[in-house]
Amino acid sequence: MTVFLIFFPLLASLLLFLLKPVQAKVIAFIVSLIELIVSLMIAFQFNEGQLIPQYGIDIPWISTLGLNFAVGMDGISLLLVLLTTLLVPLIILSSFSHQYSKPSTFYGLILMMQMALIGVFSAQDGLLFYLFWEVALIPIYFICLIWGGEDRARITLKFFIYTLAGSLFMLVGLVYLYLHTSGQHTFAMQALYEAGRALPAHEQGLVFWALFVAFAIKMPIFPFHTWQPDTYTVAPVQGTMLLSGIMLKMGIYGVIRWLIPVVPEGVAEWGFTAVTISVIGIIYGSCIAIVQKDFKRLIAYSSIAHVGLISAGTLTLSTTGVQGAMIQMLSHGIIVFGLFFIVDIVSQRTNTRMLSSLGGIRNAAPTLATVFMIIMLGSVALPLTSGFIGEFLLINSIFQYQHILGAVAGLTIILGAVYMLRTFQKSMSGELNAVTTGFADLTTHEKWVLYPVVLLVIIIGIYPAPLLDLSEPAVANLLKIYSNMSASIK
């Protein structure tokens, strides 16, 4: 099944490239829908209690490198795969109002992206994970390069090289682990886990940084984020959605799957530093978001703040934190997608993203305003929205980890309110002005994109238990090593 999830979009994208059909967007949409259905089927018959990866395969690929094509899903993977298969159709649907040149290429790249992302989330082999990780970079790079905005050549190249640099360090880290696997060297996940745990503390520290930097750049958290605002701003909105909605989660997933269980002592030694950095990132991102004038850029920075919170919570190594991270990844993915789509709608109709020149849209487009309001509430973590569940659990875990940090991290719910409300007020409220008069309300297909988002935000907020249960056993399993450690210390 996982194999199907990975290769079906790849196949489709290749066909799109070669055949260049007229109705590329529709085909892509159908393909992504099929993906969604399949993944949902998996989700419904998924046995979260069973800890070994499910619906996967494991065949040797390059035995001389110890590389196996091993994919499979446990609860954690499944949640993120679901996020991917859910967002991609929405993203494709959201692009229907755009007329991109060379559409078949565009949608082909999106599908290829989906392939890579699902691969990343389901890879059970270190090198395979790295491969998918890099492969994910290529389509998004071209999406940004070909259909991006002002000055994209420089910005996207910076983005590419910067993230590549990070992941090369990850590669070094992985190889280092690989060389310490016992017997016939292999990249199999469990083998790497054992190898990493067997390392002496200071080497674990080195490996920790090698991996963490890569993930930190991908997320990105302060101070590794410099590529992010520019890239988010310059990318075509679908690219931005892919980047912020799904790709950002690769970093967190990496931390959960390939960092925390691998080098426990390294994490134990450096975790606090990492958490502190992340928490600083929260404040930093929020503050910069407060003074942004560009709607899209503002959301980019807000996303830095949110991801900072997620990574901090993850690195507290508590089930609460990681679970919070899981649910928050889901919620953030959905919310940020919605926000960027709204930005897109606004900027398409007014040809500007400057908050100062907007205003009063609420008069002309009440539906849009309401939807924006709900999604915004989700992003400021109001209870009964999906945002709250995650942020509550995360802040909870950080606070338990270290009271001061917890309190500081908590500021996010205040600062978040500050910049989001400001945004809403500047764009939606007030009197109509020259730019916004004659602003048309949501069209049908826009509603088809946004209503699911709104519904999900609320439903997840009201009844997240199933999702939480999906990943709980897997998370607990990954974190077992730490409970053992603390036990051995005691």
Add this chain to the structure above:
Amino acid sequence: MINTVPIDYYIWLSIILFSIGVLGVLYRRNAIIVFMCIELMLNAVNLLMVAFSSYLNDGAGQVFVFFIMAVAAAEVAVGLAILILMYRNAKTIDIDVLNRLKW
């Protein structure tokens, strides 16, 4: 009858000739002279080969010298052809004049 001459002498001699060849290559700009100096270097090697072969009492060395000669001849043939081509195109055989290809 040659046993009075120690092998080291031959080594030194051929090294000196070789180095003179190198010196010529560095020293002169006339392509033909430079080329001749390279031939000189090869001959120094030949001398060394022969010396070794007779001191090691092994024919292979001298056979090798034949090959070197053959190669030298071939190189001269091609080399002079290139030289003439160069003279035809650039109207000079000064090796430092030719630097259109750089950086």
Add this chain to the structure above:
Amino acid sequence: MTLNAFYFLSFVAVLSALMVVFSKNPVYSVLYLIITFFCIAGHYILLNAQFLAVVHVIVYAGAIMVLFLYVIMLLNLNEDSEPHKSALLRVVATICAGLLVIVLIGSLKGTEQMIQQQPADTGIGLVKNLGKVMFTDFLLPFEITSVLLLAAMVGAIMLGKSDAVKR
């Protein structure tokens, strides 16, 4: 007596080699080079490589250097057409070469460790023995040399002859 012969030949060889480098006129250089080659041939004889000596004279002095002379005549190079490197470069060149000599000689110690210091039989240089070696062990290289010469020939012709097609 051989030692004296050695000294004499070496002296002339080195001297004329130097003249090759330093003489202004290319034609002189060629002639000096021929002298050097003769000296080297003499060394071959000293080393009991009589056959090789003969071949050497024929190939180099006879063929190669004549070719050089032809080219020089053809391009009609002479003293005044001779380009000169700047003085500085010359000095540097000399220093480099000197360094090379020092380094080489420095790194070429330890001949006493050689397997065999003295030649036993003096007959290896004779045609018979050489022929044996050449046509048993070194048959393949000998054959391959033909390919080499063929390639050189084709190449030289190709470059040498001017294409009617082009002009």
Add this chain to the structure above:
Amino acid sequence: MNALFVICGLGIFTLVAEIINFKKGLISVVIMGLLAALVTLYLDFGTISMHFSDMLLFDRFSMSFTGLIILITVFWFWMANDYFKLQPHITDRSALILFTVVGAVIMTSFNNMSMLFLGIEILSISLYVLAGSKKDSIISTEAAFKYFLMGSFATGFLLMGIALVYGATGSFHITKIADFISTHKGQLPTFFYGGVLLMLVGLVFKISAVPFHFWAPDVYEGSPTSITAFMSTVVKIAAIAAFYRIFAFCFQDVEGTWINVMTVIAILTLIVPNVTAVYQNSVKRMLAYSSVGHVGYILLGFISSSEASAGTIFFYLSAYSVASITAFTVLHSIESYNRTTTVDYFNGLFKKNPLMAVAMTIALMSLAGIPPLPGFFGKYMVFALALHRGHTYMVILAIITSLIGVFYYFRIIVAMFFAEPADSEISELPSSTRALLIVLIAVSFVMTIFADRVVGLLQ
């Protein structure tokens, strides 16, 4: 062995073809012949055979490399057939190319210094000519001249080295020398080491590693593009094979003498060309620098483990040569439409001719070492080896240089996908070229998927 004969025969046949004035199908005949050579190679693959009193040694190593060389040559003929069409001397040129291949094959399989020397010389002499084969172009002549002069100069040193080694060990046979060294460890005359190093110099010149690389960029740029393609693939493979044979099989036991020198050379070769390539405006020259840079990675793998690195180096070379033959095919067709190859002639290529753009992109990404292209696995294997040997800092250096690599390779990609089309007109490609590009793309992915087999050739 038979493959060697087939190729020699093919060379001579092409010369005969001149006489009987058979030119139409010549290239296809040549390709057929080369494929036949591949077949013979495949037939006696796996056997280890000495020939002509141990002059040649055909083991898995030489056979794999020979196979690679022949394959690339096939691609090359496929790509360059119009180069032949446009020019006279079709027979001479193809004969010379084939002789070069003969030399290359000898360089992979020699077991005697004389064979090494002859192989190198056959290769080089033919190349001197080919480099200058654009006779009316002064650039081409300059390239030929530089290549010739420095090549023969380097040959002098190589020979000096051979002579000294011979003097010390009393033999030209690789195997005998190796035995001698291992038996007489410690009591070798000092000038033996001098000889080893002089040979090192000679060979390092051939594989164009810093500081003996200066000829490479100029010659690559000056020569006709198709010849450049040939040099940067086949010739490089052969040179590295010879290099590897000498130092891994023969001078293994005196590693101490040369390993440090080699390390320094490797470091320089990683840094200098990669940095220099950034500021190039001519894509051809840029590729020249990059091909010099790749030698650095190969050397890194070599010094990491001179015996175990055979598979790695082989895979790296095959990935590298497939990628660069692709790149040169595109470059060649660009050049054939507008006489130059500066970056701006790639502007908007994606809009005008997607196939070319995509092929070029894949090639460049493979060269840059971006997954999942074979280039990545090559680099990856090298890094793994180096880390295994504990060369962590060199690996980090290599990573940085490969990032710089990404920087300059992507300049072209950006130009192709981002910039607006320049006024250069790219009409439709000849169908053969299209086919070639598609095949090459396919090959690079196949190499990724069956990387195991490729590496396995040498075990």
Add this chain to the structure above:
Amino acid sequence: MVTSELIVALIPFFPLLGFLIVALNPGRISEGTTSIVACGVIFISFVLSLISFFTILGGTTSIDVHFFRWISAGGFTASMSFLVDPLSSLMLLIITGVGFLIHVYSVGYMHGDNGFSRFFSYLNLFIFFMLLLVMGANYLVMFIGWEGVGLCSYLLIGFWFKNQPYNDAANKAFIMNRIGDLGMLLGIILIIVNFGSIQYSEVLTQATSVDPSIITTITMLLFVGAMGKSAQIPLYTWLPDAMAGPTPVSALIHAATMVTAGVYMVARNNILYAMSPATMELIVVIGLATALFAATIALTQNDIKKVLAYSTVSQLGLMFLALGLGSFTTGIFHMATHAFFKALLFLGAGSVIHGMGNEQDIRKMGGLKKYLPITYMTFLIGVLAISGIPPFAGFFSKDEILANAFAQNRIVWVIAVVASLLTSFYMFRLLFLTFFGKERASHETMHHVHESPKSITIPLIVLAALSVVGGFMGVPEALGGSHWLNGFLAPVFEPSKALIVGHELSHSTEYMLMGIIVGLTILLLFIAFSRYVTKGHVPAAEGQISNPVQNILYHKYYIDELYNAIIVKPLYWLSAIFDNVIERLGIDNLVNGSGKLVVASSRVARRIQTGSIGYYIFAMVIGIVLILAAVLVQG
């Protein structure tokens, strides 16, 4: 058969239903339907609340309803569950009851506003959240309501969203509440850490087994939440601004219900607070300070709603005072009565504004009593009630607070008395300036002045009635009452009883106190009357206030300006620093710089390749020499 659980479950359901109906059909259903639906659902849940109230009264100590597991991670579980006990059932009555009246009132008040249905959907949503707040059986469910009502108040303050100042007020309210909520959230997390549960039933029973110092921290943090929600110093400034919303909103949210959530929360956790004297003292101090502070500001305000707003703040202060003194019942008692008369006053004010055509400045009013008789009467009752004239509702509750204060600490008592007297004074001032004296409004305004429609006056009358009788639920023994409320709420405050040192006052002292207060109040009544009616004094216009004290009071002690200077400005300044210095100059340059470095070095490096053969050969030879030399060194 209908179980009490089902009833309880349905109470919040109906407002939600109403919200959905109204919200999902914007513009599709008429005003009439909207109002019927909106009021209807509230009425239904009012009836249901009554039923459950009587169930409780009938002896059922508490009704628990468990719906589903909401959040569960790492061993901790938060369930979606309700708890109805005397305290919450009382709250239910107030919320749904007063809520219903205000809904009805709004039908008339908002008539013709193009946001009519939006308004009612918000109101219903608010009721829903408020019910969640008081019915939640654990802290998180309470927190849902807690934030939810904050949201609704944000929505309703910014109801007229075209007016940016209103939006500013709304944002201010939301953000200030958020500050409080953060404290609250951390408090809840601490509870989770130390109790491993967040169900009241478990936490409150285990309270005594936990280290008091931790309890203190918890209670402090929770109280921060209360400060925000119930507008106590220092987080009170949003409430006056919140008057930007429509008047019914001010009545419902910013007087009767939401702002009292803090009181409810403290009362709910009485045991915890009882365990930590430190917090209790803090509460007393804050409460007192707020009461006095707000009262003084109210003295000089001229906007009819502002006056009421500040009086609300000060009344809340009194309630917290009561809680801080440990008499939780009293707190709740005053909250209830306050709900009645303050709602009444706001609605009355609303009626005035409505009648005057949206005029809010009392300096432009006067002599309205013959134009708006009903409004006048009810407003008068409200004023009497708030200023504690017996037998109106305010008298009993306020008196009880003062009695407690007297019993425990005389200074506290004195300040409290001052505060309450000030209250009476400015209320009288308000009353007289509005309804008595000569008419100061322009002629045509006066011409249009009219009594409000039934839907407005009826709620006024009902609330007036409540303000009259409301006090009798807690007649002290001193006056021969039994203090029914005490008995009713006893089970809730049972656990804390033991920890609070009770102070019994002899009846004589109580009489004495009542006497003093009432006497002074009456006295103030006359002073005010002479000043504003007979002398006809009118407060000076903007900027003409000579008296510096008055000036300071008029400008609310410049607190807003202060906050702006010490919090808002620095935040923006800091952000600007981050954005311009660290981001642009620091990090970006670092990364881009490395790129530039490579290019520059390349520019240099390519010069090595000079293109002249002689040079290349030199390089080669030098290389060779170096290599050989290296070996030479090796030997």
